[in-house]
Amino acid sequence: MTSYEVLLQPLTPIQLTLFPNPSFWRRWGVGVGARILPPLKMVNSSNNRARVSLNLVAISSAHVFPCAIPNQYTKLNISTKFWESFDHPTDTWLPGAKLGVDKAGKVLKQLISWTDLEDPSLGLFSFSLRLDPNGSSEYILEWNRSQVYWSSGVWDGNTFVFVPELKLNNVFNFSFVSNENETYFTYSRFDASLMSHFVINSTGQIQQLTWLSSVQPWGLFWAQPASLSNVYAFxxxxxxxxxxxxxxxxxxxxxxxxxxxxxxxxxxxxxxxxxxxxxxxxxxxxxxxxxxxxxxxxxxxxxxxxxxxxxxxxxxx
Structure with missing residues (x-):
């Protein structure tokens, strides 16, 4: 494969792309993007990270995926799901993915920023769920996985108290679930034509971005902290x-x-x-x-x- 050649999954708007990283000589990255968007929107990529945030799942015995060679396909005979990328988010949170804690395996599903605009290796900022012993939960932004500089406030049954944008509305269906096995937050779209994702960027903000074919390019729905002056050590x-x-x-x-x-x-x-x-x-x-x-x-x-x-x-x- 050469620059920006793609692997397309049939009947989906998603493509897996190989692209050059301008920051590193002779180093390439793998990106997952929505091919319906002009230009291609990389919802996530991997260079020093060997993982992506498209929900790639190996689950059935007759899945067919295109190869790098034109008109050639590979048939995977897999009967059991052994890995799911939604369990390993990088800096991007897509609709349907769960962001929280798997209590059984004690696995924290969190977002971690890129180092900078060009380097997808692990950055300084993270977005994760913090569980309180008294039963309350809130999402936090941390610098260097040690210094909290923003929190969503606790879940009040309808939304997180400091983020009214995450309240159930006629555009997005936000859900917070907590049981003996897991605690997580997830969301979906009522309008399938509306593209949306969350990202923690290299400046330390958590943002929700949306895209409509009639309104280009990507628009900012909300972001926190509202001012970069509140990002620790910015x-x-x-x-x-x-x-x-x-x-x-x-x-x-x-x-x-x-x-x-x-x-x-x-x-x-x-x-x-x-x-x-x-x-x-x-x-x-x-x-x-x-x-x-x-x-x-x-x-x-x-x-x-x-x-x-x-x-x-x-x-x-």
């Missing part, structure tokens, strides 16, 4: 995020971008670096001081120091 060390600026990321005076590729790949976790080292220990160097920056949100686990004056702060560096 700007990295010394980075500044500004919702009200066309240039959302910036470095303070005396600092520069950690990497120029941050702008191209839309990932700012590298933050900023000092242009010149501090001169605190150099008696012949110029004095160092704090830079006053207004409208700043305090970081998690901040440390505060008592000082009698602004000049006194300089000695606390």
């Amino acid at each position: 700007c990295g060390p010394f980075g500044i995020y500004d919702d009200n600026s066309s240039n959302i990321f910036d470095c303070p005076k005396g600092f520069e971008l950690f990497s120029d590729t941050q702008t191209r790949l839309n990932v700012w976790s590298g933050g900023c670096l000092r242009k010149h080292p501090l001169q605190c220990g150099n008696l012949n160097g110029k004095g160092e001081w704090f830079l006053k920056i207004p409208n700043i949100k305090f970081p998690v686990n901040l440390k505060a120091y008592l000082a009698v004056s602004a000049r006194r702060c300089n000695w606390l560096v």
Whole structure:
């Protein structure tokens, strides 16, 4: 197979595609896409991950799938389901898939972001179900599988309290199920012509995207956190995020971008670096001081120091 050649499953709008990854020389990825959409929408892909999110299931004894060679087919004689991709989601959650916990096997079905726009290896952000010992459940977004920076709130019987968009409506059928074997959330569409999927992107947002043939391209139905300023460590060390600026990321005076590729790949976790080292220990160097920056949100686990004056702060560096 060469660039963008496909494996088509008959009578479905899905295709399995081999495509080049521009970030890695001579490295290819496998993508699952909806072939009815112009252009092809990759609902998921695998490069360093050997898994995809199309619901590929080996279940019957007479399934026929097309091969890479034109007009050639392979017949799989399989009588038992041995693997299902919906049990192994990557960054994309499709209608019909369950996102939650298999209590019997203690398997967590979660979404994990790409590293950046081009690299599908495991990124820093994840979306998963958190079970509380008292019986309540909520979905959370985590940085590095350790720091929670957003939660859906608990299920109140109709929706998650902080996400009213996930309430049953005439477009989507959202369902939350909890029993002795599993706890999960799933959804379906009342209108089959409406394409929809959830994705956790490399900037740390969980988004639901929709597509109609009459309204192109993909549209954003909802996203959380609503502001990227609420994504943990989004700007990295010394980075500044500004919702009200066309240039959302910036470095303070005396600092520069950690990497120029941050702008191209839309990932700012590298933050900023000092242009010149501090001169605190150099008696012949110029004095160092704090830079006053207004409208700043305090970081998690901040440390505060008592000082009698602004000049006194300089000695606390």
